[in-house]
Amino acid sequence: MGKIKRRLKRNPYGKYCECGCGQEVKPGNKFIFAHHTQYQSKETRQKISLGILKYHKNKTKGVLPTSKLCECGCGNYTTPGSRFISGHNSRCRLEEVAEKISKTLKGHSVSEETKLKISLAHIGKNHSEETKKKISLKTLREKNGNWKGRKIIKCEVCGTKIEVGINSPQIVCCKKCDGIRRSIIYIGPKSSQWRGGISHEPYCYDWSIIKEYVRERDGDICLNPSCLGNTRTEEGKDICIHHINYNKKNCHPNNLISVCRSCNARANFDRTFWKEWYKTIIVKRYNYKLECVGKRRSDE
Numbered sequence: 001m002g003k004i005k006r007r008l009k010r011n012p013y014g015k016y017c018e019c020g021c022g023q024e025v026k027p028g029n030k031f032i033f034a035h036h037t038q039y040q041s042k043e044t045r046q047k048i049s050l051g052i053l054k055y056h057k058n059k060t061k062g063v064l065p066t067s068k069l070c071e072c073g074c075g076n077y078t079t080p081g082s083r084f085i086s087g088h089n090s091r092c093r094l095e096e097v098a099e100k101i102s103k104t105l106k107g108h109s110v111s112e113e114t115k116l117k118i119s120l121a122h123i124g125k126n127h128s129e130e131t132k133k134k135i136s137l138k139t140l141r142e143k144n145g146n147w148k149g150r151k152i153i154k155c156e157v158c159g160t161k162i163e164v165g166i167n168s169p170q171i172v173c174c175k176k177c178d179g180i181r182r183s184i185i186y187i188g189p190k191s192s193q194w195r196g197g198i199s200h201e202p203y204c205y206d207w208s209i210i211k212e213y214v215r216e217r218d219g220d221i222c223l224n225p226s227c228l229g230n231t232r233t234e235e236g237k238d239i240c241i242h243h244i245n246y247n248k249k250n251c252h253p254n255n256l257i258s259v260c261r262s263c264n265a266r267a268n269f270d271r272t273f274w275k276e277w278y279k280t281i282i283v284k285r286y287n288y289k290l291e292c293v294g295k296r297r298s299d300e
Helices: 002-010 044-061 094-107 111-122 129-138 175-185 209-218 261-266 271-286
Strands: 150-154 161-165 239-243 256-260
Touching: 044 256, 209 239, 239 261, 256 261, 256 271
Parallel strands: none
Antiparallel strands: 150 161, 239 256
16 A cells, blocks of 8 residues: 555656556646657647747748658658658658667577566557568568578479478479388388388189178178278279288188278278277177187197
8 A cells, every 4th residue: 555655645646648558647638748658649649740830930930941751761750950850850761870779789698577468468459561562571581680691402203303402402303202212212112111022922713702701791881990081982992902911812701801091001001909809809700709700720
């Protein structure tokens, strides 16, 4: 309470600057000096500048001092004898001056209170399309401080010339060429999915007949309950016959299950999980013995 009383004694009206800076104003005022200009429209500023001109004209008995438009390009008149409106000179600084200022401000940290004030002041404000275009032109390539240049390279697959950043690791022009490059580089033992070349091993005898039998048994549908439905299964065209124990030579019906291409591809990862998963599906659907699933006839 003591602080509030002292504040009221100092500022009996209890008013603060309406610009949102949080500072107390003098009794009878709405703003601190020069804080009201950010709320003025262009028309108001022009009226004020014309009023200043009339004042100087009367003061100098008809001899009007030279007055120009602000050199920042805002379209407002300056006070006679000035090049810029107060605070507009920073818009047309030379590069040398800007570098000196940036060096002096390097490492300067802004307090949390100031950050909060800045964030609150910009809430609800959106750049116009013209402002966005100006910003994009000012930060384009060489005008951007982070610009380091470009280089032209040839795509390693198709030979197309492309322009990339100096530090860019890009060596191909598109995703298609990247897929071709990876298929060449990561072939055979270099691939993380290499299993010793088992994909080239032959299937069992009469594989085509057994495959059709398993499809008819399963009704030409994917039997995986967790199927993502990424592939079409029209008339069994995209149905694959999956070996539960991943042994291509074991073509007993209790080791085979119908799945779509997506589920068949998913089964190449985390094989122990999918092996047990498809085992339980076959046992529940066809009442096979759990210990017989995934074994050959000679092992039963």
